[in-house]
Structures are given as C-alpha cells and as structure tokens.
Amino acid sequence: MTGQPPAEDLGAFLGRFHPLWVHLPIGILVLLAILEAASLAARARPLAWLPSISRGQRSLILALAAAFASVSAALGWALAHDGDYDLAHVSSHQWLGVAAAAATVLVLAVHRVRWLYPVAFVSSLILMAVAAHAGATLTHGSGYLTAHMPAFVGKWLGIPPTKPVEKPKAPDYARAMAYADVVQPILKDRCESCHGAEKSNGGLRLDTLEFLAKGGKHGPVVGAGDPSKSTLLARIDLPPETKEHMPPKGKPQLSEDELTVLEWWASAGAPREKPMASLEVPEQVAEIVQTRLGGAPAELMLARGPTLLAAERLSRGSSVLIRPISPDGPWLDVNARPLGKAFGDKELAALAPIAPAIEWLDLGGTSVTDAGLAALGAMHHLVRLHLDQCPVTDSGLAALKGLKRIEYLNLRATAVTDRGIGVLSALPRLRSLYVWQTAVTPAAMKALGDTLTNQRKISRMEAEQAELARQIDAERFHGNTGETLRTAATKPNESPK
Amino acid sequence: MNLPTDPRVFREQQLAWSRRTFLGKSAQALGALALGSLINPRLLGAQEAAPGGRWMGILPSPNFAPRAKRVIHLYMAGGPSHLETFDYKPELNRIHGQPFPSSFTNGQQLAQLQNTTLLARGSSFNFSRCGVSGQMISDLLPYTQQIADDICIIRSLHTEQINHDPAHAFMNAGSMVKGRPSMGSWLLYGLGAETENLPGFVVLMSRGPSGGEQPVSARQWSAGFLPSRFQGVQFQSKGVPVHYVGNPDGVCQSTQRQVIDEIARLNGFHEEETLDPEVQTRIAQYELAFKMQSSVPDLTDLSNEPDSIREMYGVKEIGDGSFASNCLVARRLAERGVRFIQLYHRGWDQHGNLDTDIKEVCRRTDQASAALVKDLKQRGMLEDTLVLWGGEFGRTPMGQGSGRDHHINAFSAWLAGGGIRGGLTWGSTDELGYRYIDDGQQMHVHDLHATMLAAFGINHEKLTYRFQGRDFRLTDVHGNIAHGLFA
Structure with a gap:
C-alpha cells in the first residue's frame, strides 16, 4: 500500500488471515447449535426421525471449535497491532473475541456436566455473536447492517430510525460551506469507511478537517492551492488497476462530478469554512455542487x-x-x-x-x-x-x-x-x-x-x-483529465435573423 | 479487454483467432459480455434491437459530452492559396519579387519549384477586418466576410503530402497509404447514421470552368479496411442524383419489395455459408436502394424551397452541377440525418494565372459556402452541424510564374458550428506565411481529425478497428485535440 515495499513481518502476514479464519469457529458453533436443536426436537414423537447427536460427536465438534476459536483470537491479536484500526473499537472487539474463545474452551471443559453444558453453550454463542458483530463493525463501519433496514423491521426490533434524521437539511448554494457541506460529504461517502474514526488505514483519517490537514503517515495529502501536489487526488487519478489507486478496486469509486469538485477544492487552496458564494467557482463546479445540494434529488437516483x-x-x-x-x-x-x-x-x-x-x-x-x-x-x-x-x-x-x-x-x-x-x-x-x-x-x-x-x-x-470579487469566467475550461470538453456558457442571447 | 461487440464487424477478427486463443478468451469474454450487456444493452441482441440490420455505431456511449451530430465538409480540392484567402502577410507583399530568404526554404520539400530561383510573391488582393471579431479575410471572399463571427479560421494547418492524390488521402484518412478508411467512414462506423433512407456518408462533386483540374479518385471516400457499408456514396450533382432508382415500367413497389426480400433471403444463405461480412453489406445496400426509391425524389424535390433561399445560395438551377446547388442539397441531406456530407469543388490548383483563376473559383464557392452557414444558423442547425471549409494543402509564398506551387508547411481552413467557437483565429504562420508557428495552436491534419472526432464526443484514441493484427485509428499514433476551439 505504500511507496516502499513493506517490511517482512510474519505476525502481520498471519494477522491478515484473521477475517478469513474467524468464520470457521463461528460456523462450527452454529452447526453444533443446529445439531443440538435437532436432538432436542427428536424427543418429541412426531419429530423422532431427526438425528440425535452422540457424546463423541459433541466432544469432537467442541474440541474443533475451541481450537479454531483460539487460533482466531491469536490471529486477531496480531492484526490489531498492524491493521490501522481505531484502538478504542479494536480493544472492545479484541477482548470480546478473547472472551468468546475462552468461553468455547470452557464449554469444552464442562460439556460432560449435564446441567451446566446448555447454559455455558448458549452463553458462549451469545458472546461469539457480540464479538463477531464488533469485528464486522470494524471492517464495514457502524450502521452497515441497518443501513438498508426497512422501517417496519426497525420498529419491530425497537431500533430507532437513525439514517433519515442523520442528514441535516442541506443549505442553499450561497450559504453552503466549502468544506463542511460540499467536500466532507464526498469524503464521507467514498473514503471514511477506511479512513475514519473506526479504521484509519495508512494512519490517514478523512473525517474531519483537522485530520485531513494532518494527513497520514506519509504526510499531508492535500497540496493546498496546487492540485498537482495533492496525494489525495493523485491516488484517485491513478489507473484503477494499480495497487495505489484509491478507493481500492472493488470499493465504490468516485464519480466524475465528485472528482471535479475535489479538484476544484484543492486548486482553490482547500478553503475551509467559507461559504461557496464568497469563492470563485467555475460554473461547471457550481452546477455540480448545486445538484448535489439537492437541486433535484430525483435525478441523483437515476442509475x-x-x-x-x-x-x-x-x-x-x-x-x-x-x-x-x-x-x-x-x-x-x-x-x-x-x-x-x-x-x-x-x-x-x-x-x-x-x-x-x-x-x-x-x-x-x-x-x-x-x-x-x-x-x-x-x-x-x-x-x-x-x-x-x-x-x-x-x-x-x-x-x-x-x-x-x-x-x-x-x-x-x-x-x-x-x-x-x-x-x-x-x-x-x-x-x-x-x-x-x-x-x-x-x-x-x-x-x-x-x-x-x-x-x-x-x-x-x-x-x-457575498464578496465574489471576480466575475464567473465563462470561458474557463475545466481540463479534468483532458477528456471533459463540456463548459458552461453565459453568452448573450442570440437574436433571430 | 476486447469485447466482440458486433458479430458482423468482428467476424473477421473472430476467425483470425487461433483455437487456443478462442478457448482461452471464451470464458473471459462470456463473463465480460454478460456484464457488458448490463451496462450496454446493445451488446447482446444487437440484431433484435436493430431491425433490418440497422447499424447503431460501435461506440456504446461517447467518451465525453458530444456537441456535433453531423459534418459538412466543403472540400476545396487542388490546394487553395492561404495567402490569397485567410492568411494576411504584409511582409510578403513588401518583398514581392525579391529572392525568397533561403533560411526558410533550405532543405525543404518542393513540388514543381525544384531547381528554380525562388522569388517571393505577394498577394494581389486586399484583406479586411470583418465582423465584431475583426478576423482578417480576403476581399476575394465578400460573403465569407459576412460570416466572420461564425467561423473559426485555422491558419496553422500543415500536412505531410505534397501531391494531390496522396494529400487528399492524408486529409481524408490520415494516411497516404491506400486502404485506410476515410473520416466519414470512421464516423459512420463509430456512430451510425440517423437516417436509414439515405446513405450515411454522401459525396457530391463540382468543378471550375477551365476543365484542367486534378481528378479526385473515389478512394478518397473509401471505407478502406472497414466493412464497405461505411463507404461514401457519390451522388450525381448534375441531373438526377442517383441514376435508375425509379422502377422500370410494369414493376410496382410491392413487386419490388418481394424481389428485394427474396434476394435478401438467398444472400442470407450465402452469408451463413461463407461468414463474409461483405454479404451483409450487400443485403443492406439492396434495402437502402429500395428506400432511396422514395427518399431521393423527396431530397431533390425543391418545390418547397422559397426563392429567397435559392437566391441566398446563388443557385441558378437546381441540379445544374454547381457548387451552389450542391450546398443546398447538402443542407437538405443534413436535415434528413446524413452523418457526413462531403462536397468537393475542384479548381483551386493555380500553378499559373493565380489572380484571374482564384477570382473565378472564389466567385463560384464563396456565396454558397457562406449561405450554407447562414441557412444552418437560421434553422438552429449550426449548433450541431460541424462545417469544415478547406483543401488538402496550401500554396507557396514563392511565385511559380503567375501562380504558386503546392505547399505543405502551412495552409488555412475554417470550421463553423458543432460547438466550435466562432470569430476565433487559431494558430499563425511566420511573417512570410511559409511555416506554421509552434505556439501550441499548430494544427497537423491529425490534430484536425482528433478535434473533429472530439466534437462528436469521440476520443480519437478509442475509436479503433483491428486489421491485420493491429488496432488502427484515424489519427494513427498521433493527434492532439485543440480544446481551445470549442466554445
């Protein structure tokens, strides 16, 4: 991910297998739960055809689960020290994961005790679920699971709707702040899941202006006033198949409009809390911003x-x-x-x-x-x-x-x-x-x-x-990648012949 | 990734695949096709989408926002002198008759002036500042002076071929090598045409009075290695534009239809057998010819053209073979959705008698060229019609007796409409009009092609055709888009 090849590190190498490996103990425990449920159900006459789990089978499955869970926890530990994650979130997942692994070992230890086994097993399942969810939140960001939840499901589960109220009403164009209302939403959509509060790959966070100015472990990412010095734009501009291209292959990419806005912002000296009306904005950018601020939300939905x-x-x-x-x-x-x-x-x-x-x-x-x-x-x-x-x-x-x-x-x-x-x-x-x-x-x-x-x-x-000093330059050309030929025109009206 | 986009066009390519390549690529291509058809539904089921084998162009979508929809190329064949038309050179007038500075000409290619004493020849004609933009245009072109604010004069054109036929080929196809497709063919291949009733690429020819002009060969509008359905179709400019489109006595349209359908069916057998894409072309041509039985008479029925329009173009009689008549027909072709219209006017090759002959050829072309632009403008068509006026090369600032020789280092042309900024003079030449200036506004023929394709939203580097193992394009490996030309 960086310019120089990363140093060899066995721990870091193995750690990255954690997200893969964790699915093994989870799957085994879920399978065991299904088998136990089937055994219970088989006691009722109409369901007597269901298989019943034998002691030997239970011991073997639990032993496997305990072993895999322990390996997962160890791999997770290695990843936590390498993975550019937010420490607060990592540590909760870290300890939950260790606890879940320990619980599995404990279940293995007590599974012959008839009255204790069901309690221990169900507890370990719950612990595993909580730990897994904390881990998934690290990877996908919070709210990932419920982002597309239909309202009735949320009502039924008693989860208050979060998403709709989250977005404050966008201000109109003249009052919109260059960073907070225009640039930040783009970074939030496209970058924050890996460069945010919960996960900050490369030591880079893009969720607030302060972090953006600070940059990542390779220094600042926005060359104020000179887009050619902006690592942020350079990485986005790289061909998608290169390793350094951002967002990485497979993640949602920036649209041309979003890129245009970011380029304008960087070339305008990365203005902070200034209203759009006080800045010199090429008409093309102004148009994009206006649309994004809610000029016609129906249009944005057009796929x-x-x-x-x-x-x-x-x-x-x-x-x-x-x-x-x-x-x-x-x-x-x-x-x-x-x-x-x-x-x-x-x-x-x-x-x-x-x-x-x-x-x-x-x-x-x-x-x-x-x-x-x-x-x-x-x-x-x-x-x-x-x-x-x-x-x-x-x-x-x-x-x-x-x-x-x-x-x-x-x-x-x-x-x-x-x-x-x-x-x-x-x-x-x-x-x-x-x-x-x-x-x-x-x-x-x-x-x-x-x-x-x-x-x-x-x-x-x-x-x-609003102190727009210079007239909007209608002839201004936006040489994005050399391919955008469209300009906006404010020519005088053509009169008829 | 190579998407076998259209089975007909790419059949040749598919046949060229070895078995190993085929097996290797099939899996990949199937996946790509499935995905591609989601993005561009035209990929799969192109035939169903296009009844009658309609060609919708190879490009699923433009590479950037398009401005133009059609081209009218006023091709001033023979090499119009830039020094008498659009490139005002007072310094050349000053040294008229004196030896031409050898610092300009040493080591340069000459056509007929080899081994002669080179003398500077000034222009005998005055230039005027025209319109609000103040562009300099020769008084030989009084009507063009009136549209100065609508046209963009390019003074820095240069080419690589010094004789007429290869230079025509270079202007049309970006190469002197035979068998390369002309730009009209490329455009049809890329975008298709908006009409099914007329050819998408039509050529008309007119000529000067003297009769001694260079001939223009039909290879100039050839489709080259592209399937021949994309080649230009020459209409007669005198009399009936297309001969024998009417039915012979005793044959009615329904009989004709049956005949065409039966021939198409039989040709279909042959195509299945041979997999030759040219059979498709043949079927398409039969169908087009049938449609032209009604579209061509409609094209030339000028009863609804008011006299004021005829007068504007200076048309004495429709279909008299004049450039003016061709311009009026060109507008009507453009209205009917023809993609590329090329009007050749021969008679610009003044090796001698420059002053009298260029006056005559200007008289024959100036009024109608300007009228065409004005007429397109009043109809609101100039915004999406790209008009190009120009020849294959320029003429020497050195005299050749009473005329000028061929010259490749500098010549002028103008563009109008199709998103081009009017009233702009683009590029310049040195003080004697000998060579273009490298100021970022120099325009090689490849650059002109790249810019024209850009007006259609086509990236000239992306419109390619694989032939003999290589991806060819109109601009070969060259071409820079002159972004500054666009409004």
Whole structure:
C-alpha cells in the first residue's frame, strides 16, 4: 500500500488471515447449535426421525471449535497491532473475541456436566455473536447492517430510525460551506469507511478537517492551492488497476462530478469554512455542487444501467433513436425526427420511463401537439429541445416552464407568437432560441433577451454581495483529465435573423 | 479487454483467432459480455434491437459530452492559396519579387519549384477586418466576410503530402497509404447514421470552368479496411442524383419489395455459408436502394424551397452541377440525418494565372459556402452541424510564374458550428506565411481529425478497428485535440 515495499513481518502476514479464519469457529458453533436443536426436537414423537447427536460427536465438534476459536483470537491479536484500526473499537472487539474463545474452551471443559453444558453453550454463542458483530463493525463501519433496514423491521426490533434524521437539511448554494457541506460529504461517502474514526488505514483519517490537514503517515495529502501536489487526488487519478489507486478496486469509486469538485477544492487552496458564494467557482463546479445540494434529488437516483435498459426496450418498440450522451451518466439523446409525422403525442408519452434522463430531445417535424407537450414536464434534465415544424402553439409552451436547464430551444416554423415566448423568461439558462418562420417579432425577442440577461445580472449581483470579487469566467475550461470538453456558457442571447 | 461487440464487424477478427486463443478468451469474454450487456444493452441482441440490420455505431456511449451530430465538409480540392484567402502577410507583399530568404526554404520539400530561383510573391488582393471579431479575410471572399463571427479560421494547418492524390488521402484518412478508411467512414462506423433512407456518408462533386483540374479518385471516400457499408456514396450533382432508382415500367413497389426480400433471403444463405461480412453489406445496400426509391425524389424535390433561399445560395438551377446547388442539397441531406456530407469543388490548383483563376473559383464557392452557414444558423442547425471549409494543402509564398506551387508547411481552413467557437483565429504562420508557428495552436491534419472526432464526443484514441493484427485509428499514433476551439 505504500511507496516502499513493506517490511517482512510474519505476525502481520498471519494477522491478515484473521477475517478469513474467524468464520470457521463461528460456523462450527452454529452447526453444533443446529445439531443440538435437532436432538432436542427428536424427543418429541412426531419429530423422532431427526438425528440425535452422540457424546463423541459433541466432544469432537467442541474440541474443533475451541481450537479454531483460539487460533482466531491469536490471529486477531496480531492484526490489531498492524491493521490501522481505531484502538478504542479494536480493544472492545479484541477482548470480546478473547472472551468468546475462552468461553468455547470452557464449554469444552464442562460439556460432560449435564446441567451446566446448555447454559455455558448458549452463553458462549451469545458472546461469539457480540464479538463477531464488533469485528464486522470494524471492517464495514457502524450502521452497515441497518443501513438498508426497512422501517417496519426497525420498529419491530425497537431500533430507532437513525439514517433519515442523520442528514441535516442541506443549505442553499450561497450559504453552503466549502468544506463542511460540499467536500466532507464526498469524503464521507467514498473514503471514511477506511479512513475514519473506526479504521484509519495508512494512519490517514478523512473525517474531519483537522485530520485531513494532518494527513497520514506519509504526510499531508492535500497540496493546498496546487492540485498537482495533492496525494489525495493523485491516488484517485491513478489507473484503477494499480495497487495505489484509491478507493481500492472493488470499493465504490468516485464519480466524475465528485472528482471535479475535489479538484476544484484543492486548486482553490482547500478553503475551509467559507461559504461557496464568497469563492470563485467555475460554473461547471457550481452546477455540480448545486445538484448535489439537492437541486433535484430525483435525478441523483437515476442509475445508468436501468435507464439504458429502458431506453433499449423503447427503441426496440419504435424506431426512435436513443443514444447515451455522456460517458458515465444516464443522460440520453432522443431523436424522433427521422419518424416524422408518424411520431405524435402518444409516442412522446411512451418515453415516460426515460423522461428524467433525456438531455437532448429532437421532436422536429413530428406531429406532437400542445397537449402532448405535457409529457415534457417530467424531463427535468432537458438541455436541447427541438420543436421546429411541429403543430405547437403558445399554449403548449407553458409545459416548458419547469425545465430550468434548457439552453437551446428551436421553435422554427411553429405557430408560436410574442405572447407565447414570454413564458420562456422562466428558463434561466436559455441562450439559444430559434424562431425563424414564426410570428415572433424582433421586439419580443429583444425583450426576452433583456429579461434573461437581467436575471443573470441579478444572480451575479447577489454573488457579488457575498464578496465574489471576480466575475464567473465563462470561458474557463475545466481540463479534468483532458477528456471533459463540456463548459458552461453565459453568452448573450442570440437574436433571430 | 476486447469485447466482440458486433458479430458482423468482428467476424473477421473472430476467425483470425487461433483455437487456443478462442478457448482461452471464451470464458473471459462470456463473463465480460454478460456484464457488458448490463451496462450496454446493445451488446447482446444487437440484431433484435436493430431491425433490418440497422447499424447503431460501435461506440456504446461517447467518451465525453458530444456537441456535433453531423459534418459538412466543403472540400476545396487542388490546394487553395492561404495567402490569397485567410492568411494576411504584409511582409510578403513588401518583398514581392525579391529572392525568397533561403533560411526558410533550405532543405525543404518542393513540388514543381525544384531547381528554380525562388522569388517571393505577394498577394494581389486586399484583406479586411470583418465582423465584431475583426478576423482578417480576403476581399476575394465578400460573403465569407459576412460570416466572420461564425467561423473559426485555422491558419496553422500543415500536412505531410505534397501531391494531390496522396494529400487528399492524408486529409481524408490520415494516411497516404491506400486502404485506410476515410473520416466519414470512421464516423459512420463509430456512430451510425440517423437516417436509414439515405446513405450515411454522401459525396457530391463540382468543378471550375477551365476543365484542367486534378481528378479526385473515389478512394478518397473509401471505407478502406472497414466493412464497405461505411463507404461514401457519390451522388450525381448534375441531373438526377442517383441514376435508375425509379422502377422500370410494369414493376410496382410491392413487386419490388418481394424481389428485394427474396434476394435478401438467398444472400442470407450465402452469408451463413461463407461468414463474409461483405454479404451483409450487400443485403443492406439492396434495402437502402429500395428506400432511396422514395427518399431521393423527396431530397431533390425543391418545390418547397422559397426563392429567397435559392437566391441566398446563388443557385441558378437546381441540379445544374454547381457548387451552389450542391450546398443546398447538402443542407437538405443534413436535415434528413446524413452523418457526413462531403462536397468537393475542384479548381483551386493555380500553378499559373493565380489572380484571374482564384477570382473565378472564389466567385463560384464563396456565396454558397457562406449561405450554407447562414441557412444552418437560421434553422438552429449550426449548433450541431460541424462545417469544415478547406483543401488538402496550401500554396507557396514563392511565385511559380503567375501562380504558386503546392505547399505543405502551412495552409488555412475554417470550421463553423458543432460547438466550435466562432470569430476565433487559431494558430499563425511566420511573417512570410511559409511555416506554421509552434505556439501550441499548430494544427497537423491529425490534430484536425482528433478535434473533429472530439466534437462528436469521440476520443480519437478509442475509436479503433483491428486489421491485420493491429488496432488502427484515424489519427494513427498521433493527434492532439485543440480544446481551445470549442466554445
């Protein structure tokens, strides 16, 4: 895991077999419990066909369990001195484990005493369960077991629901703190299970700012102001198949968005408790942060696989063209233009299963009407929309009101008028609007353009009030891995010809 | 990991596997396929997903966010002089007629100027600052001057081939070697086309008045080692675009359909027997030809094009074989979902009579080129249509009698739309226009290809095809994306 090869150490080597080995005594004890239960049940006549355990068998099984449990405890002891675990948690598991092993030996010693054996055996089972749970918590982090517990199970068990109340309501973008609300949640999701309070591999903890600044046993991990000096980013950027890559192979990886945010944070000098509004943030990062803060939680739930499967099913039924539009997100380019008039309201409504994932939608030249446009209401992610040469009018445009991400809208050769495009002032990102061959007048376009520009100015002024010294640089390029070509644009509105 | 993505395309590759490789890879590939089909459902059951063998492209998803959906390549064949069009060189005008400094030319490759005295030749034409951006454009191109803010002029292009045919091949396929796929074919292979009713890669040709132009060989739009269904299809620019698409007397569409279906069935037997992917191509071509029986007449039915549009392009008569007519047809092809449209205009090879001949070829191409950009823009199509105007190389700043010789160290082109930033001048040449400057904005043909693929969300290093044991790509082992071109 480190730069130089780790020193040979037999104890450390064997210790790492502990998590494997512990399952042996547990399995043997559970098997014995099952056999004992069967023997008990066999006393009742209807279940007399069940096998009964003999003394010799019991002695042999218990001897094996005691031996394996002792070896487990010894291996665990070796691991505790090597495994980068939090000592407080380790010591409780450590002593519970030793106690469980001792209890097993004790059961072996007393198993011939008829009245004592059941008590001792059940006690040792309970002790084993508690010790095992403490060990599992070390590996997986606390709350792992109950994270996905349905509410009724928790109610039944009397465990108060923990997860839902744990997350405080995210603050809005301007007030969100750069570290606490933006960076920390990413580290918590992706890093803390191994670099946290319970387990701190490499001596590195990423659960608080102080620990983050301190770094691990190889020194600080964030090169403030210079992302190229940040070991944290370097390790994340390494090819996934290398040993030094973090998170390790098999663990959930950082998404491109998360990486973008971390890179921005490191390059901005790892700002601590500063509100986002007071920092210079490239628009791309701002957008990601806004989405993460709860811009549209439904979108975050969109998984790529199921969305693409749904898209596949849809395009099989009709010949509408559906293509993924991003390398790792679920976003889709849906093109109905080749179908022409054969594509109508019914076909548009049938896109419902993939609606939230549609980023580009080309309905140009189709027979979609005002009534059909209601289906666009669910397409929150829409950025490019072609409605040219469709039988749509002013009243249909109302359906676009909630589509806050639209940047491009083509209304060429439709029946829309000045009255209809007024609605579009509710689309904060609109920058290209095409109204050639409509009744829309240049004056109305200018008015709309002014309104949108003013809105952008106002949002910018708010940011300035929060001491945003420099204007957001629209031309700024985010050269992530050299592959992200997308930039956000705040160009003035394009006026019609 | 090699995923045998499409059985047809990769059949050759599969046949090339030895038994041992096959056994070794099968287990691995099965697992990968099962996993891959979860991520990209198109992998398994490609045939079911694509009725009629529709090609949806080899790339399951883009490598990064795409901007463009189609290319219109205005191919100015013959080697347009950058010094008369987009690269303003007052210093060259100043030393007009004087010996060309040998510090520039020593050891450099020359075409027809070998063993002659090299004299500098200035441009006879004025340049103007145009648009809000103030780009310098020659007064030979008054209409292009009007779209200065929509186009990005690249002045630092350079190539490796000094004669027309290999230089065309280099511009189209990134190599002078025969048998390499052209960029239109690569794009079709990678993305497929949005139309099934027309070829995804269409070529049109027009020419100058003199008749002495270099021919352009059909290998320039060949699919090379890619399956031949990805090759460009040349339409006639004069008269009917595709000959004989109509049915002969006495044959109706339903009869025709039956004939096509039966031929496809018989071809299917042959394919099962031989496993030759070219049989698939043949079946697909029959089907396409059938569809073109209705799509081609619709393409050339210009009754719904208003006179104002015809005037804008300067079209006298549709289908008269002119570049203007081809530009209008190109827009209509783009509207119908054709992926790659290439309009060759021959007549830029001015070894002599430069001043009179270039005036004429500009007159024939300038208005329609600009009209195409304007027309795409008013339709909202310029945002996802990448227009490239340019030739295969430039011309020498040294005179050749009354003209200029071929030149590979510098030439100009422009790009518009498809996410390209308008009003930008990219790269530059030295004060005599002899060689590009290494300032990070130099653009080799490979770099142009890489950048064009990037506009489609394709990483040029990832779009490969295995042929004769090697993974080939359009940019060979070169190519840098000019990120700065994108808005």
